[in-house]
Amino acid sequence: MDSIRRAVEPFPHVFVCACLLPRVPCPGPYPTVIQLFAQYMGSVSTVTTVKWLWFLINVGALAGVLMHLARIFKAGADAKGGEVAQLYGELTIRCFYPQ
Secondary structure, eight states: OHHHHHHHTTOHHHHHHHHHGGGOOOOOHHHHHHHHHHHHHHHHOOSHHHHHHHHHHHHHHHHHHHHHHHHHHHHHHHHHOHHHHHHHHHHHHHHHSOO
């Protein structure tokens, strides 16, 4: 596992995707529909304040999708156990707190 970790250190997303993505279910159509609708409404709005409202709704829907995927990835890493779960934790910390 250490040799794999050293090999993919410059590309951490490759290892996480290879280990966890095949088991990821779709988060459902609702966040995507909300994002598409908010993007459309933001593009046709003429008032700047209204555009910002739709942008914030879009970002909220994106945050929901990302949280859903993070939960699924964490569950997949925990199910694989041991070093994969530890590596997932390290990569998560590096994504949110880069050095």
